[in-house]
Amino acid sequence: MGAVIIGCGKALPNLEVANDDLQALVDTNDEWISSRTGISTRHIAVDESGLALAARAAAAALGMDGSNDPTDSTCGWTTSPIEPSSIDLVLFATVTPDIVVPSCAAVVKRMLGLDHAVAMDLNAACTGFIYGLSVAESMLAAANGAAGAAGRNPLKRALVIGCDRLSRVTDWGDRNTCVLFGDGAGAAVVEWNESAPGIMASYLRNDDDEKNALTCANYIEAPQPFSAEGIDQAARATDPSLRFTDEALGIHEAVEAGGMRQVIRMDGRSIFKFASNAMTHAVEEVLRRTGCSLDDIDCVIPHQANARIIKFAAKKLGLDMDTFQLSIANTGNTSSASVPMALADAYVSGRVQPGDKVILVAFGGGLTSGAILYEA
Numbered sequence: 042m043g044a045v046i047i048g049c050g051k052a053l054p055n056l057e058v059a060n061d062d063l064q065a066l067v068d069t070n071d072e073w074i075s076s077r078t079g080i081s082t083r084h085i086a087v088d089e090s091g092l093a094l095a096a097r098a099a100a101a102a103l104g105m106d107g108s109n110d111p112t113d114s115t116c117g118w119t120t121s122p123i124e125p126s127s128i129d130l131v132l133f134a135t136v137t138p139d140i141v142v143p144s145c146a147a148v149v150k151r152m153l154g155l156d157h158a159v160a161m162d163l164n165a166a167c168t169g170f171i172y173g174l175s176v177a178e179s180m181l182a183a184a185n186g187a188a189g190a191a192g193r194n195p196l197k198r199a200l201v202i203g204c205d206r207l208s209r210v211t212d213w214g215d216r217n218t219c220v221l222f223g224d225g226a227g228a229a230v231v232e233w234n235e236s237a238p239g240i241m242a243s244y245l246r247n248d249d250d251e252k253n254a255l256t257c258a259n260y261i262e263a264p265q266p267f268s269a270e271g272i273d274q275a276a277r278a279t280d281p282s283l284r285f286t287d288e289a290l291g292i293h294e295a296v297e298a299g300g301m302r303q304v305i306r307m308d309g310r311s312i313f314k315f316a317s318n319a320m321t322h323a324v325e326e327v328l329r330r331t332g333c334s335l336d337d338i339d340c341v342i343p344h345q346a347n348a349r350i351i352k353f354a355a356k357k358l359g360l361d362m363d364t365f366q367l368s369i370a371n372t373g374n375t376s377s378a379s380v381p382m383a384l385a386d387a388y389v390s391g392r393v394q395p396g397d398k399v400i401l402v403a404f405g406g407g408l409t410s411g412a413i414l415y416e417a
């Protein structure tokens with residue numbers, strides 16, 4: 042018995058921005074970007090909200106929308122169309138929520154008529170989808186297991202969404218980061234099945250980001266009419282509390298010098314090192330937890346941050362690159378959307394077949410990392 046993936050889908054924004062197009066913004070070129078990252082183009086949501094992208098991806102995962110052509114901007118795969126009212130739980134992983142109340146998950150629930158679902162958002166940076174799928178699996182297992190099932194919400198099907206518009210937190214004048222990111226949404230439906238193994242193991246981890254290698258300060262925009270002494274209309278212009286956040290993230294000097302606060306800042310080299318080690322470790326952990334070996338694995342669907350990170354991890358693991366789903370060329374790093382979009386690519390193209398053993402693996406800010414091993 043286990044939580045089985047019965048549908049997945051993705052949605053990419055309309056605007057495609059090629060590497061050379063970025064020369065209008067920063068000193069870069071296609072050769073540098075493609076050779077260092079494997080990225081050729083990325084999609085930017087200009088006239089689309091994150092919620093609209095998420096709803097498209099989720100509708101594709103339910104079989105309500107999208108094509109079965111992996112080159113289409115909205116595409117999906119399902120074992121058979123999924124009744125919206127059969128979804129009991131919606132988890133929405135994101136670091137760039139369009140809104141915070143209601144949750145993005147609650148809005149997608151309303152948009153798609155998922156009348157019986159409970160809904161919440163989750164932030165685990167680029168590992169968000171893996172965390173979300175693992176939380177969904179744990180809740181399904183608890184609700185359908187013998188111990189304590191009677192005291193919980195009945196739960197058979199969960200919709201897990203990963204959606205981000207990193208374009209909104211990218212400094213488009215910083216060539217060290219801006220060439221890496223893109224926007225998108227992906228989703229998967231998992232169902233509790235008494236006679237199939239489904240998700241066999243998950244591994245979640247959080248290493249302290251002591252050196253602030255990957256940060257992005259939050260949006261805090263409502264002006265506060267308070268100073269430390271009490272009501273103070275003049276204080277609306279400033280928010281002294283932001284200084285503590287800036288100091289904690291080590292960005293106060295940059296902000297005081299006029300730099301943007303709410304953008305991704307990254308030490309690329311240390312993230313590269315962390316990422317390749319974290320990926321390798323997470324894959325080894327799910328293999329150990331299931332007793333499987335690398336020979337049993339038909340497909341690895343990794344976070345699409347940099348093709349070189351994936352190659353590095355593949356080499357360390359001793360796995361052929363052909364085992365990895367690579368979707369990065371056309372997307373860039375889309376954070377929480379990255380793994381579920383690559384998952385959709387793998388299913389829609391027919392790469393993942395029933396009975397295959399698949400590993401999903403990701404890493405990101407936090408520093409989060411994690412992997413899931415399942416039987417398709």
Ligand code: COA
Nearest residue numbers: 069070073077167216217220309310312313346347404405
């Ligand atoms: N175009 C052209 N040149 C660029 C450039 C760009 N977009 N960005 C950086 N450079 C330059 C640098 O300024 C540097 O020049 P210098 O040697 O004259 O100082 C040179 O290229 C090499 O930079 P370096 O940082 O050593 O490159 P790299 O091989 O480490 O690649 C990253 C940089 C960001 C692609 C790589 O470190 C990386 O992918 N890190 C992980 C990032 C990531 O995945 N983050 C998200 C995690 S979820």
